[in-house]
Amino acid sequence: MHERYSRQTLFSPIGEAGQAKIRHKHVLLIGAGALGSANAEYLTRAGVGRLTIVDRDYVEESNLQRQQLYTEDDVQAKWPKAEAAKKHLQRINSDVDIRAVVMDGTAVSLEPLIADVDLIMDATDNFETRMVINDLSQKHQIPWIYGACVGSVGMSLTIVPGITPCLNCLLRTIPIQGMTCDTGGIISPAVTMTVAHQSAEALKILVEDWDAVRPSFVTFDMWRNQYQSMKISRAKKKDCLSCGEQRTFPFLTLENATKTAVLCGRDTVQVRPPQPLKLNLQKLSDDLANSGYTVKANPFLASIEQNGQRMVIFQDGRALVHGTKDEAHAKTLYQRILG
Amino acid sequence: MHERYSRQTLFSPIGEAGQAKIRHKHVLLIGAGALGSANAEYLTRAGVGRLTIVDRDYVEESNLQRQQLYTEDDVQAKWPKAEAAKKHLQRINSDVDIRAVVMDGTAVSLEPLIADVDLIMDATDNFETRMVINDLSQKHQIPWIYGACVGSVGMSLTIVPGITPCLNCLLRTIPIQGMTCDTGGIISPAVTMTVAHQSAEALKILVEDWDAVRPSFVTFDMWRNQYQSMKISRAKKKDCLSCGEQRTFPFLTLENATKTAVLCGRDTVQVRPPQPLKLNLQKLSDDLANSGYTVKANPFLASIEQNGQRMVIFQDGRALVHGTKDEAHAKTLYQRILG
Amino acid sequence: MIKVLLFAHLKDLIGKDEIEVNADELTVEQLRQKLSDEYGLHGLEGVMAAVNEEFADPDTMVSNGDTVAFIPPVSGG
Amino acid sequence: MIKVLLFAHLKDLIGKDEIEVNADELTVEQLRQKLSDEYGLHGLEGVMAAVNEEFADPDTMVSNGDTVAFIPPVSGG
Numbered sequence: 166m167h168e169r170y171s172r173q174t175l176f177s178p179i180g181e182a183g184q185a186k187i188r189h190k191h192v193l194l195i196g197a198g199a200l201g202s203a204n205a206e207y208l209t210r211a212g213v214g215r216l217t218i219v220d221r222d223y224v225e226e227s228n229l230q231r232q233q234l235y236t237e238d239d240v241q242a243k244w245p246k247a248e249a250a251k252k253h254l255q256r257i258n259s260d261v262d263i264r265a266v267v268m269d270g271t272a273v274s275l276e277p278l279i280a281d282v283d284l285i286m287d288a289t290d291n292f293e294t295r296m297v298i299n300d301l302s303q304k305h306q307i308p309w310i311y312g313a314c315v316g317s318v319g320m321s322l323t324i325v326p327g328i329t330p331c332l333n334c335l336l337r338t339i340p341i342q343g344m345t346c347d348t349g350g351i352i353s354p355a356v357t358m359t360v361a362h363q364s365a366e367a368l369k370i371l372v373e374d375w376d377a378v379r380p381s382f383v384t385f386d387m388w389r390n391q392y393q394s395m396k397i398s399r400a401k402k403k404d405c406l407s408c409g410e411q412r413t414f415p416f417l418t419l420e421n422a423t424k425t426a427v428l429c430g431r432d433t434v435q436v437r438p439p440q441p442l443k444l445n446l447q448k449l450s451d452d453l454a455n456s457g458y459t460v461k462a463n464p465f466l467a468s469i470e471q472n473g474q475r476m477v478i479f480q481d482g483r484a485l486v487h488g489t490k491d492e493a494h495a496k497t498l499y500q501r502i503l504g
Numbered sequence: 505m506h507e508r509y510s511r512q513t514l515f516s517p518i519g520e521a522g523q524a525k526i527r528h529k530h531v532l533l534i535g536a537g538a539l540g541s542a543n544a545e546y547l548t549r550a551g552v553g554r555l556t557i558v559d560r561d562y563v564e565e566s567n568l569q570r571q572q573l574y575t576e577d578d579v580q581a582k583w584p585k586a587e588a589a590k591k592h593l594q595r596i597n598s599d600v601d602i603r604a605v606v607m608d609g610t611a612v613s614l615e616p617l618i619a620d621v622d623l624i625m626d627a628t629d630n631f632e633t634r635m636v637i638n639d640l641s642q643k644h645q646i647p648w649i650y651g652a653c654v655g656s657v658g659m660s661l662t663i664v665p666g667i668t669p670c671l672n673c674l675l676r677t678i679p680i681q682g683m684t685c686d687t688g689g690i691i692s693p694a695v696t697m698t699v700a701h702q703s704a705e706a707l708k709i710l711v712e713d714w715d716a717v718r719p720s721f722v723t724f725d726m727w728r729n730q731y732q733s734m735k736i737s738r739a740k741k742k743d744c745l746s747c748g749e750q751r752t753f754p755f756l757t758l759e760n761a762t763k764t765a766v767l768c769g770r771d772t773v774q775v776r777p778p779q780p781l782k783l784n785l786q787k788l789s790d791d792l793a794n795s796g797y798t799v800k801a802n803p804f805l806a807s808i809e810q811n812g813q814r815m816v817i818f819q820d821g822r823a824l825v826h827g828t829k830d831e832a833h834a835k836t837l838y839q840r841i842l843g
Numbered sequence: 844m845i846k847v848l849l850f851a852h853l854k855d856l857i858g859k860d861e862i863e864v865n866a867d868e869l870t871v872e873q874l875r876q877k878l879s880d881e882y883g884l885h886g887l888e889g890v891m892a893a894v895n896e897e898f899a900d901p902d903t904m905v906s907n908g909d910t911v912a913f914i915p916p917v918s919g920g
Numbered sequence: 921m922i923k924v925l926l927f928a929h930l931k932d933l934i935g936k937d938e939i940e941v942n943a944d945e946l947t948v949e950q951l952r953q954k955l956s957d958e959y960g961l962h963g964l965e966g967v968m969a970a971v972n973e974e975f976a977d978p979d980t981m982v983s984n985g986d987t988v989a990f991i992p993p994v995s996g997g
Contacts, residue, residue, distance in 0.1 A: 171566045175689025176655055178727055200920040207692045210569050227510045229596065230549050233572065236595040256575040257568065290920040315919035316515055317704070318851040335891065335898065336916065349852070350514025351919060353546045354704035361700055365656070365693035365726035379729045382891075382898065384914050386851050387704035388517055390718045391860065392731055393850060393912055395893035400900075429918065539997040629997040654996035657928040674968065674975065675993065688929070690996060721968075721975065723991050725928050730937065732927060732989055734970035739977075768995070 169258075170212055183372035184212065190371045191215040191281055195270045195298060196288030197246035198222065199351065200312050202234040203360040204286050208261075208367060209254045215262040216254070217278060220247040221269040221435070222485070223466060223477060231353040243477070245465045267465055268481060269437065272297045272417045284370050285309035286363060290429055292336070293416075296407075299324065299332040300414040303407050308370050312363040316349040317388035319359035322397070323366045323378050326408065330400040333407035335382070348430055354387045425492040434486045434495035438503070442482030449478070453502070474498060508597075509551055522711035523551065529710045530554040530620055534609045534637060535627030536585035537561070538690065539651050541573040542699040543625050547600075547706060548593045554601040555593070556617060559586040560608040560774070561824070562805060562816065570692040582816070584804045606804055607820060608776065611636045611756045623709050624648035625702060629768055631675070632755075635746075638663065638671040639753040642746050647709050651702040655688040656727035658698035661736070662705045662717050665747065669739040672746035674721070687769050693726045764831040773825045773834035777842070781821030788817070792841070813837060845905055847878065848912040857884055872901035874911060890915045922982055924955065925989040934961055949978040951988060967992045 174184045192213050194205055197220035208216055224232075224239040224246055232246075239249040247265035254263050268274050270289065275297065279285070285307055287298055295311060302309040303326050311322045311332055324331050362383055369377045381394040401408070406415045426435045450462040459470040466479045475487040476498060484503070486495035513523045531552050533540055536559035547555055563571075563578040563585055571585075578588040586604035593602050607613050609628065614636065618624070624646055626637055634650060641648040642665050650661040650671055663670050701722055708716045720733040740747070745754045765774050789801040798809040807816045814826040815837060823842070825834035845864045854860040864877065871892045878884040892899045893912040905911055922941045931937040941954065948969045955961040969976045970989040982988055 168565045170569055172689045173569050173691055175687070176691050177688070178656075179689075179691065196920055198920055203696075206572060207696065210572075210692060212569070226507045230509055230512050230551070233545060233549075237598060238595065256577065259576060288920050290918060292916075292918050295918075313917045313920055315917045316851070317517075318917055320914070320917060330898075348514070349516070350511045350518075352512060352515050352518070352704070352707060353549060354700045354707065357542075357546065357696055357703065358700035361693045361697035361726065364696065365691070368691060368693065369727070377727055377729070381729070381896075384850060386854075387700065388708070388716055389851070389854055389860065390716075390720070390733075391850055391854075392733070393848070393893070393914065394729075394731070394896065395912065395914075396897045400898040535997055537997055627997050629995060631993075631995050634995075652994045652997055654994045655928070657994055659991070659994060669975075720973075723927060725931075728928070728931055728937065730927055730931075732925070732970070732991065733973065734968075734989065734991075735974045739975040 167212075173211060178374055178377065179368065179372055183374070186373060187212055187214070187368070187371045189214045190283040191217070192284045192286060192367065192371075193217045193219070193279055193282040194286045194288055195219050195275070195294065196290065197250045198228070198288060198290060199231045199353075199356040200314065200360055200363070201288030202232045202246070202250055203356060204288055204312075204363055204367070205250050205254060206234055206257065207360065207364040208286075209258045209263070211368065212258065213261060213371065215264065217264040217266060217282070218247045218250055219266045219268060219270045219275070219278070220245065220250075221267070221479075221483065222246050224249050231351060231356050242463055243461065243466065243468055244463065245479070248465055267479060268441075269435065269483060270294055270297070272300070275301060276417070279305055279307060282307055284367060286367060287311045287313075295332060296416040300407050300416045302326055303331060303412060304414050304417065310363045310366050310370075312359045314355040314359045315351055317352055317355050318384070318386045319355045320382065320384040321359055321362040321366070322382045323370075325370075325375070325378060328375075329380070330397050330402070331405060331408040334400050334402045334405045335397065352387070358385055358387055425496055427490050427492065428485070432488055432490060434489055434492050436484045436486060436495055436499040438482035442480075444478070444480050444482055446478075446480055469502065476502065478502065506551075506599075512550060517713055517716065518707065518711055522713070525712060526551055526553070526707070526710045528553045529622040530556070531623045531625060531706065531710075532556045532558070532618055532621040533625045533627055534558050534614070534633065535629065536589045537567070537627060537629060538570045538692075538695040539653065539699055539702070540627030541571045541585070541589055542695060543627055543651075543702055543706070544589050544593060545573055545596065546699065546703040547625075548597045548602070550707060551597065552600060552710065554603065556603040556605060556621070557586045557589055558605045558607060558609045558614070558617070559584065559589075560606070560818075560822065561585050563588050570690060570695050581802055582800065582805065582807055583802065584818070587804055606818060607780075608774065608822060609633055609636070611639070614640060615756070618644055618646060621646055623706060625706060626650045626652075634671060635755040639746050639755040641665055642670060642751060643753050643756065649702045649705050649709075651698045653694040653698045654690055656691055656694050657723070657725045658694045659721065659723040660698055660701040660705070661721045662709075664709075664714070664717060667714075668719070669736050669741070670744060670747040673739050673741045673744045674736065691726070697724055697726055764835055766829050766831065767824070771827055771829060773828055773831050775823045775825060775834055775838040777821035781819075783817070783819050783821055785817075785819055808841065815841065817841065844907060845874065846910040847874075848910060849884075850912060850914045851917075853884070853887075853890070853913055853915060856886070857882060866905075867907050869905055870901065871899050871903045871905060871911065874905055875901075887913060921984060922951065923987040924951075925987065926961075927989065927991045928994075930961070930964075930967070930990055930992060933963070934959060943982075944984050946982055947978065948976050948980045948982060948988065951982055952978075964990060
């Protein structure tokens, strides 16, 4: 075994055998923001075999305060987070097979990615996507690790299909977003604390030490000095639509009605085309520049500005329309560009 | 205020006023290993005014599994940790004044650094240095934050002179090292968890939110799923030699007898010259290469090998003699090189 | 007496993280209602509850001497 | 009964993280000795102790119904 992993193999619950297991596992990480970038770094340092990172966003200045891996250069280049993470992770551990997927994680887009996945890590910023992950986890019998944070607060739960309750057992409905949306800001220790719990659970699952998996939901507040864990073994519901006897995986079959979404805590609307496109970003950029738009492009996206209105278009036709929370207005602006 | 810190100023216990305070504070970080590199990253992302990083070591392959910031290139170049950290931190936040100090932190070497320091962060790997920090903290009335980790275990305590007990009140003697030396390995979640606590406390102290400072000693085990905090308000000792009525700061005045030390958990001995030197590393390297040694140098150190015996000499004359735990043997090898 | 622990922003709503409620036997849902009516602690709908450190449903019974923690789920990441 | 909580590697020494000790009134130091003599739990010298979640000295008294946690200090970093 490598000198690189010597301190980890010295830890007896991992050992040489556990390290060999880690080296052959595939983790799917959904989100490359605060929780995602940190989890990606620790999984890569630990030597996971393959890491697939899905993210729909690009690096902005306001991310640098709490999203590790990213640098000022990534902000300048408007690099997509998944690709920026991959670039930094390869410098940290060239033995890990890192795959970056720049897209919006939905029931439709995520399912093709999970064929040989051993663990799904949650680093999303909304409960809709988490419920999709929860259903995918149950349908394909893959464990997943919920993590979330806002302000100085964080929480985590490990979900092992067939053993623990699932997130749908606990929440039953998607909680009202407004209450917890990141209008209250966020400090890095809340991120770090959440990631400590998620990455510990990830290692246990990767080395298959199932007895060590935390059997409780944990929550904490780093500013108010609170830490609470609650047992969840009796929370499993026989009638749960995600993991119960008559499971229907409701979040995979739900009509994916809205093609636009206001991003939580940001003055930004995401607009998606009916079908993913494969845009020629270079040609689009040239055309728009000729039409009087200010355009800045990289291989993954084009940032377009006119009259103080800014929009970022990804290769798959998805756009982030900045400076508005009005979905209709965002759609109008989008159609003006992409017809 | 910068867009960069927008999520942190939105967090109301910090706000614009707190952020302005953070921007004017100076943190002294002792150690740039696992706890040090992570604490350095979060303080830099949070926008601390000045960060001084002291470390005696250089980046090795076995560090990459848990020490953030560092990359494979740093291992190749044998870059000193303090300098490697500085290089990466500047790419993350060019607004922070980062100072790297490559040296062994002792009572004599640290005291000149703390003139205008607002907070000392502990990221050392031994109790001797922590007791020195504890005495410096009391003598100069600067808060410090103890953090330590091994295996899957970590702990932290915030020490505010005049308010809380000090580490000497709690420990009374330096605990037996052997018990906790890193022969049991270490996993990154134990590091991350410790850093989450340390960095939260650092932010509270930097924004001067003294009521929020955690009034308890906290300890946790990420594999065994344990978390415990204990109140320490009644642990302050009137007769404590570090913070009591008749304080003598014993760890500042102790005869610094040994000039050699076996590094915990490593097959390495550190040898120090009686007085710090200012070596011409280029000339030394050339001379040694001419004498048949294999030499690899960078601006901060020279790595010297002969007959499988390896030694790294820093500019101040300090050496890390690898492949031995025998102090006498290490000293002999050292004197063969530096007379 | 039922001991009620309030986490995260719930603490700030009434300025303390622990209150004692004079009640003998009621459901978690009834306790929520009582906290809203008598303590002005609104917005507990959708908040998770634990009784004696075990996850509780709205109809879980709470008795004299129990400790109930209210934990608001968060979605950021 | 005194409830004793064992942290970190102490848990592995006897295979569980919680034991009940039959004692009425003794000091932390005497409890350490008793654990060594009767439970084979050696190496508690230099280990920090908390009684009911409050830091305890060797001569702190422990009574029936108290919870004592033993926490070995660590030095790595």
